[in-house]
Amino acid sequence: MKAIMAALLACSVSASWAALGGHPAQFGARAVRAQMQPVTTAVTGYTVNQTTLDSGATVREYVDASGTVFAVSWSGPVVPDLRQLLGPYFDTLAAPGSNLHQRRGHRMIKQSDVVIESGGHMGAFEGRGWIPAKLPAGFNPMKDIQ
Numbered sequence: 001m002k003a004i005m006a007a008l009l010a011c012s013v014s015a016s017w018a019a020l021g022g023h024p025a026q027f028g029a030r031a032v033r034a035q036m037q038p039v040t041t042a043v044t045g046y047t048v049n050q051t052t053l054d055s056g057a058t059v060r061e062y063v064d065a066s067g068t069v070f071a072v073s074w075s076g077p078v079v080p081d082l083r084q085l086l087g088p089y090f091d092t093l094a095a096p097g098s099n100l101h102q103r104r105g106h107r108m109i110k111q112s113d114v115v116i117e118s119g120g121h122m123g124a125f126e127g128r129g130w131i132p133a134k135l136p137a138g139f140n141p142m143k144d145i146q
Helices: 002-010 082-093
Strands: 031-040 045-053 058-063 069-076 100-103 106-110 115-121 124-130
Touching: 069 082, 082 106, 082 115, 082 124
Parallel strands: none
Antiparallel strands: 031 045, 045 058, 058 069, 069 124, 100 106, 106 115, 115 124
16 A cells, blocks of 8 residues: 555645646646647536546546636556645645545545545556535546546
């Protein structure tokens, strides 16, 4: 577990914009491809910004109508810059006393203000995070975050 935490922290050395709870991240030269997909249903409308980084990782940011990122997800051969993706919630990963559950390479932090799940192994990492209070009506993070 210590190795996974060290890998997550090592992959998160440069801070930029905060994505979760703020504006979408700007990946700059690290982005190979970026797409925006409006998702509209009878219950909710939001946009999914999907970016493939030069590392091979895919990042999805779920953005509400006001431009705030209420959820993020990532998958790929390396962990993207979690400090950039999680913004002010990044410190929750390492905070002592956080509501952390761990099992076989999987970490889950579930607090009233944020939920973060991450896991995987060398060459195949994935994770997601969301702010429960900011989820649009009808949005189910267990089904709607890919």
